[in-house]
Structures are given as C-alpha cells and as structure tokens.
Amino acid sequence: MVDYSVLKSYKNVNKGHTQEVTLQADFQEPIRANQLIEFGAKDVMRTVSSQYQYFLSEGSTGEYESLVDPQLSNNFNYDQNVTAGYVSYTLTASAFTLKTGGRYEYTNINAHYEGQPDINIPSYGVLVPSLNVSRKLKNGNLIKVSYNRRIQRPPLRDLNPNIQGSNPLNISVGNPNLKPSIPTIMDWLTAHPIRSQRLIFLPMFGTIPMIFNRP
Secondary structure, eight states, X not given: OOOGGGOEEEEEEEEEEEEEEEEEEEEEEEEETTEEEEEEEEEEEEEEEEEEEEEEEEXXXXXXXXXXXXXXXXXXXXXXXXXXXXXXXXXEETTEEEEEEEEEEEEEEEEEETTSOEEOOOOEEEEEXXXXXXXEOGGGOEEEEEEEEOOBOOOHHHHOOOOBOSSTTSOXXXXXXXXXXXXXXXXXXXXXXXXXXXXXXXXXEEEOOOOOOOO
16 A cells, blocks of 8 residues: 655746846948948847746645745846947948948846845856858859858746755756857858859857856
C-alpha cells in the first residue's frame, strides 16, 4: 500500500510584466545625384518585472502553502536602456552600388531584487560596422557581397532568475548577468532571372555564435 502522506507537490506562479518604449529619429540627404548620406539615433527602454513564488503541498490532499525562501520567491526588476546612433553612405555608379556605415550602441542595465542592493552589471558599448557591395550584370544577373556585425542580446526569459524546478529532473533558471553575443557575418548573393522568376543563391560565411556568456 502506498503512503501518500510522504508525497510533495510544487507549484510555481510567476506574474510578469514587460514594457518597451522606443524613440527614433532618422535623416537622409542626397549629397549628389548618385550619393546618399543617412544618420539617425534610437533609444530603446525596456522594463521587466517578475513576481515569482513557489508553493508546496504535502500529501495527496494537502493545500499549497507559500515557501519563504528568497531564492524561490521574490520580486525581480530589470531595466535595460539601449542608446544607439548610426551613419551610412551610399554610392551608386553605373552598375555598382556601395553602401557602408556603422552603428554604435551603448547599453545600460539596472537589475535588483526587492529589498536588496542593485546587481552589479557593467554598462557596455559596441561598434557595429557594415559594408555592402553589389553589381548588376547583363541579363538581369546580380552579385552582392556584404560584411556585417550584429548584436544578439539574450532573450528576457533567459535573464529572469525565476527557478523552474517543479520537475526536479529538469530545473532551469535565468541569469541576469548574461552578456550579448556579437557575431560577424560575411555573405555573397547571386541572383539569376529564370523567365519571370529569380533564382537566388545565398552562401554565408563567418562566425554566428548564439552563446551568451557570463561576465
């Protein structure tokens, strides 16, 4: 006979709220008939709050009671502000098009648990250059070569320290100290018209890491 009084059941409740506000301004100006300069600025303010709590039930008919443990039940607040500015230059000459530029992003993060000091997460700045060259060939063919860097920030769900431990064999927890991944991508594109359609080949080279490292 099974003694159900020794069984335990856990329940996790996570009340989360996410808010994002974006301010952006862009400007472009032809400086000659075949040249264009563009620049702009953008500010993204993200606010995430997570009120998570664990409950424990003893036995098969026991009621769930809140666990008093700051690692299992707490309020977490995460504020991320990304300020960016960019400039680009485009030159069109005969069958060639050249576009180059760069973007600088500065990220400031403030995170804390309720009633505790702020988590020490250093601010960081990243310069992201880009270069794209394309040429139109005869019969509508197109060749394009590009070099770009990108910023892949960890998803907000991976930053939330709420412990998902209802299944003791599959426990997961976010880390607010995760750093972004900055992949470098180089690719070339060839497009060939086939009757009314266009066949596109797009090989890609470079490093595309999607691992978000701890500081």
